[in-house]
Amino acid sequence: MEVEISRRKFLQGTVAMTVLGGTLATTSVFASEEKENQKNTPGIPKTVTTKTSTKKAKEVPFLCGMCVNKCAGVARVEDGIITKLNPNPYFPKSRNMLCPRGNAGIQTTYDPDRLKYPLIRIGKRGEGKFKRVSWEEAYDAILNGTKDFKGIVQILDEEKDNRSTIGYCNGEGLSKEGFEDLMGKKIGTPNYVDEVSICLETAGGGFFATLGVYPEIDFEHADYMIILGANRAEAIITPDTMDMFKHTKGRGLKTVCIDPRFTNTAAKADKWLPVNPGTDLAYILAMTYVIFSENLQNEEFMKKHGVGYEEYKQHILSKKYTPEWAEKITGIKAKDIYEMAHEFADAEHPIIYPGRRSIFSPNDYQLRRAMGILQALSGNLDKKGGYIYGNPIQLPAEYVNSPIYAQAKERFDTEGIAFPTIKSGSWIVFRNMILEGKNPYPVRAMFIRKHNPMMGVPNSAKTRKLLEKMDLNVVIDILPSDTAMFADVILPEASYLERTSPVKAYGFLEPSIVQRKAAIKPLYETKTPEVIYKELAEKLSKPLFEISKKYDKDLQEEIAKRGEEKVYKEDGYDLADAWDKSVEEKNKELVEKVYGKEAWEILDKNGVYYPHMEEYHKQLSPNDYQYYPKSKRFYSTKGDSLRVICKYDRLATKGIDAMPTWHDEWKFSVPKGKFRLITGRHAQFTQSGTTNNAMLRDLIPTNYLWINKRVAKEKGIKFGDMVEVKSEVGTVHLKAYPTEKIAPNQIFMLHGFGSESKGLELAYGNGANDAAVIKDDIEPVYGAAVMHSTNVEVRRV
Amino acid sequence: MARYGMALDYKNCINCKACEVACKEENGVLLGADKHRIWVGVKEIEGEWPLLDIASSTFMPSQCQHCEDAPCEEVCPTHATYYDENGVVRVDSNKCILCSYCMNACPYDARYVDDRTMTVDKCTFCSDTRLARGETTTACQNTCPTKVRTFGDLDDPNSEISVLLRTRDHFSLKSHLGTNPKLFYLT
Ligand code: SF4
Ligand code: SF4
Ligand code: SF4
Numbered sequence: 001m002e003v004e005i006s007r008r009k010f011l012q013g014t015v016a017m018t019v020l021g022g023t024l025a026t027t028s029v030f031a032s033e034e035k036e037n038q039k040n041t042p043g044i045p046k047t048v049t050t051k052t053s054t055k056k057a058k059e060v061p062f063l064c065g066m067c068v069n070k071c072a073g074v075a076r077v078e079d080g081i082i083t084k085l086n087p088n089p090y091f092p093k094s095r096n097m098l099c100p101r102g103n104a105g106i107q108t109t110y111d112p113d114r115l116k117y118p119l120i121r122i123g124k125r126g127e128g129k130f131k132r133v134s135w136e137e138a139y140d141a142i143l144n145g146t147k148d149f150k151g152i153v154q155i156l157d158e159e160k161d162n163r164s165t166i167g168y169c170n171g172e173g174l175s176k177e178g179f180e181d182l183m184g185k186k187i188g189t190p191n192y193v194d195e196v197s198i199c200l201e202t203a204g205g206g207f208f209a210t211l212g213v214y215p216e217i218d219f220e221h222a223d224y225m226i227i228l229g230a231n232r233a234e235a236i237i238t239p240d241t242m243d244m245f246k247h248t249k250g251r252g253l254k255t256v257c258i259d260p261r262f263t264n265t266a267a268k269a270d271k272w273l274p275v276n277p278g279t280d281l282a283y284i285l286a287m288t289y290v291i292f293s294e295n296l297q298n299e300e301f302m303k304k305h306g307v308g309y310e311e312y313k314q315h316i317l318s319k320k321y322t323p324e325w326a327e328k329i330t331g332i333k334a335k336d337i338y339e340m341a342h343e344f345a346d347a348e349h350p351i352i353y354p355g356r357r358s359i360f361s362p363n364d365y366q367l368r369r370a371m372g373i374l375q376a377l378s379g380n381l382d383k384k385g386g387y388i389y390g391n392p393i394q395l396p397a398e399y400v401n402s403p404i405y406a407q408a409k410e411r412f413d414t415e416g417i418a419f420p421t422i423k424s425g426s427w428i429v430f431r432n433m434i435l436e437g438k439n440p441y442p443v444r445a446m447f448i449r450k451h452n453p454m455m456g457v458p459n460s461a462k463t464r465k466l467l468e469k470m471d472l473n474v475v476i477d478i479l480p481s482d483t484a485m486f487a488d489v490i491l492p493e494a495s496y497l498e499r500t501s502p503v504k505a506y507g508f509l510e511p512s513i514v515q516r517k518a519a520i521k522p523l524y525e526t527k528t529p530e531v532i533y534k535e536l537a538e539k540l541s542k543p544l545f546e547i548s549k550k551y552d553k554d555l556q557e558e559i560a561k562r563g564e565e566k567v568y569k570e571d572g573y574d575l576a577d578a579w580d581k582s583v584e585e586k587n588k589e590l591v592e593k594v595y596g597k598e599a600w601e602i603l604d605k606n607g608v609y610y611p612h613m614e615e616y617h618k619q620l621s622p623n624d625y626q627y628y629p630k631s632k633r634f635y636s637t638k639g640d641s642l643r644v645i646c647k648y649d650r651l652a653t654k655g656i657d658a659m660p661t662w663h664d665e666w667k668f669s670v671p672k673g674k675f676r677l678i679t680g681r682h683a684q685f686t687q688s689g690t691t692n693n694a695m696l697r698d699l700i701p702t703n704y705l706w707i708n709k710r711v712a713k714e715k716g717i718k719f720g721d722m723v724e725v726k727s728e729v730g731t732v733h734l735k736a737y738p739t740e741k742i743a744p745n746q747i748f749m750l751h752g753f754g755s756e757s758k759g760l761e762l763a764y765g766n767g768a769n770d771a772a773v774i775k776d777d778i779e780p781v782y783g784a785a786v787m788h789s790t791n792v793e794v795r796r797v
Numbered sequence: 798m799a800r801y802g803m804a805l806d807y808k809n810c811i812n813c814k815a816c817e818v819a820c821k822e823e824n825g826v827l828l829g830a831d832k833h834r835i836w837v838g839v840k841e842i843e844g845e846w847p848l849l850d851i852a853s854s855t856f857m858p859s860q861c862q863h864c865e866d867a868p869c870e871e872v873c874p875t876h877a878t879y880y881d882e883n884g885v886v887r888v889d890s891n892k893c894i895l896c897s898y899c900m901n902a903c904p905y906d907a908r909y910v911d912d913r914t915m916t917v918d919k920c921t922f923c924s925d926t927r928l929a930r931g932e933t934t935t936a937c938q939n940t941c942p943t944k945v946r947t948f949g950d951l952d953d954p955n956s957e958i959s960v961l962l963r964t965r966d967h968f969s970l971k972s973h974l975g976t977n978p979k980l981f982y983l984t
Contacts, residue, residue: 051926054925098815100813100815103818104818251808264856267851272851273847621957622949623938683812683814740845741849743846
């Protein structure tokens with residue numbers, strides 16, 4: 001057997017490794033002298049990596065914060081320094097592992113570029129000139145402004161206490177809810193946008209509407225899988241990634257990967273079929289057609305659980321969604337579709353993999369509905385080897401005493417959206433309506449936490465305009481991101497290894513409760529998010545109450561009736577009262593209340609708790625653990641209450657198809673000479689948040705432009721050549737990687753690179769920011785961002 | 798006294814490189830893409846879009862094979878390279894003069910230069926970190942998401958690795974060279 005083992009080959013063979021760390025001559029805008037001194041600061045390691053010692057060390061259970069999965073780990077702390085992160089074998093969901101990013105988390109905490117103390121802008125917006133200030137000065141600047149920008153008191157006074165003039169956003173994470181409490185419930189603005197509308201909103205929504213769940217999969221017992229677009233080998237999702245690939249490659253789970261490009265997931269499949277971007281729905285409809293036309297569905301199951309089932313069957317058959325029809329649209333051969341439909345029908349536990357990926361096409365909601373229904377046609381729902389509903393273990397939500405502000409207005413980002421989400425809206429529509437002057441009242445401030453819209457929301461030029469338009473931008477983060485460059489006030493947050501976070505429950509097959517504990521104290525002058533919320537709330541509370549008193553008639557009446565002090569306290573105007581207790585106290589109280597004292601002790605010690613853990617949890621081998629014995633896992637929990645909504649009439653009331661239907665406007669086409677830009681992820685970084693991580697940069701120093709080898713040759717583009725990628729919204733430059741893993745009319749680049757923040761020494765100017773070239777198209781159901789609709793020109797520069 | 802080896806369920810490998818990072822953080826290995834003690838061998842896939850040969854695209858996790866007849870040990874003029882009491886091939890940095898004979902002799906390309914000590918470095922099976930503390934897994938094994946790696950004592954018939962090698966087919970790399978590697982690839 002001829003196998004590849006050489007280190008040098010490895011260096012050449014992996015595109016990620018080929019251009020080695022071309023040193024970037026940049027100087028940090030944030031105190032470069034500090035970087036030099038850093039080596040002598042207590043609590044900061046003297047070398048980048050620290051060899052673990054043979055001494056006994058402190059071991060602290062934590063939850064990883066490098067991506068959304070929250071894997072459980074144990075931090076090894078020696079003399080106050082984290083020297084190693086190891087997997088925590090108690091958490092069912094993370095299966096005793098940490099991925100490369102999880103292992104490299106140390107480098108994020110000790111990143112010399114971190115935001116170390118509060119900063120106030122002194123230069124122009126976006127210029128990156130800041131002044132170091134105390135926390136008190138920073139809070140004061142938020143409240144009262146400086147000579148360079150307005151404060152929140154002035155803005156709210158001018159807007160007559162319309163709290164909705166403040167916008168805010170927050171990326172995914174354990175302290176996100178606290179920020180929502182502060183901004184939404186306490187300060188009282190509805191104008192919130194987050195990662196959901198630039199991520200997988202339609203996937204969750206489509207599956208929920210159809211099956212009542214965005215399911216987990218029991219890979220252990222599944223025997224056939226079709227995975228569309230989701231790249232589980234590189235965009236790691238737990239426990240899917242760990243479970244899936246133990247069974248692929250002839251070991252029980254026959255796998256077909258359908259993806260425009262050849263990913264690492266494709267490499268692990270039995271068959272890879274490239275599909276035209278954005279046409280997966282036509283493929284799923286054709287699969288459904290074969291099933292119905294040959295009567296291969298589990299009729300009994302659908303008769304029992306289907307809603308609008310007969311109509312859906314008629315719909316699919318009468319529309320003639322044949323494989324021959326789909327071949328022309330998708331590029332997948334009709335014979336392959338027949339074969340897959342037969343394999344799917346013949347399998348005992350077939351899976352249409354529902355799992356996470358961004359929204360690629362405007363029909364994504366309907367795609368998810370069609371996938372859910374196709375899965376249901378096999379009857380492989382709510383049982384071993386199928387889609388798992390499981391046990392939705394839950395912790396009660398925290399009560400927050402929220403004041404009602406009479407002057408606050410409703411959110412407005414609804415243009416072009418059938419079902420606007422009230423909670424976190426649509427990033428693109430929110431931004432664009434403000435830029436187009438379609439907002440019914442001004443939005444004048446943005447509070448931005450753990451979120452980098454400059455690199456996450458399609459069409460960066462518009463995001464820049466939005467941020468420039470604001471009277472006040474407040475950024476709470478751990479690194480000086482591109483977005484932080486537009487801040488007026490920056491509040492430095494403790495990284496996930498420096499903080500204890502609110503407890504979290506995970507349901508499904510093997511439910512559990514987990515807690516992140518601080519491995520070390522917050523470094524430099526950083527503070528944990530909850531401390532920041534509390535202090536900011538304390539600072540804002542009285543002055544903002546004064547503004548309400550001035551403009552809010554309801555409040556004036558209440559005060560006249562009950563007296564000011566009573567109203568302030570009882571009606572929630574004391575903004576800081578939500579943080580009277582620390583995270584640690586709240587966690588203890590909550591868990592003891594629901595599961596008892598002993599449960600809390602187990603959780604606090606191990607980082608994980610679930611009922612009967614001490615009895616169920618066993619090590620089976622050096623690598624494998626049992627979390628729940630099979631007989632205790634929640635394979636089937638729905639019973640007769642299971643519903644499969646084939647026809648969803650409510651959708652039609654807002655002009656959305658009640659049943660998944662193909663429209664020819666979704667056909668894939670690229671004008672001659674242009675390329676369709678597709679984007680995606682890699683296992684060695686998350687989003688823009690990890691591109692300054694020294695260890696990960698070792699593994700993937702930059703993002704390359706994948707371009708078909710033969711096309712590249714025609715265009716005279718060789719590996720490593722700098723190329724320009726130009727769309728109607730922007731232009732970026734990056735290095736080329738000619739490969740046969742992509743179609744001649746498509747190009748691909750990894751998301752998250754191309755930072756323009758000079759505060760990030762490693763990420764600055766490295767590669768290209770896809771958000772700068774992706775058009776700001778939305779899908780019609782929620783107004784969520786569509787990532788794969790942009791055609792671009794490519795040329796060597 | 799043990800005879801340590803590692804079995805690799807390489808079909809599970811997704812080329813995520815968690816093992817490489819864990820190794821670097823555990824053992825204080827220098828940053829730099831050429832300073833890895835372990836790596837995953839990848840080949841650019843064969844064929845032309847859309848007809849690509851999936852079988853040609855494999856991920857082969859690799860590192861020092863801890864050969865029982867190690868060419869690196871044979872050529873080392875100062876005996877810096879030696880077999881420790883557990884059969885782990887080690888380098889004594891105090892004796893290494895960086896003649897680099899071993900680097901050339903190693904058929905697996907497992908050695909590199911540590912710029913701090915200016916001596917040769919390579920995988921140690923975490924002997925002076927985890928094993929020295931009494932732990933029973935290497936950093937790479939412990940962290941691997943898909944559980945590719947099983948480290949253990951080949952002389953102990955009850956060890957997981959011995960059981961795996963008894964019950965599953967496996968091969969080793971460049972076995973014709975007579976190096977007797979102790980990394981075993983499970984099929
Ligand atoms: S998948 Fe990796 S980055 Fe994400 S939480 Fe787990 S270890 Fe951390
Ligand atoms: S950690 Fe495991 S899956 Fe990842 S590259 Fe290493 S051996 Fe492969
Ligand atoms: S793999 Fe190379 S370095 Fe390791 S023992 Fe064999 S010859 Fe020596």
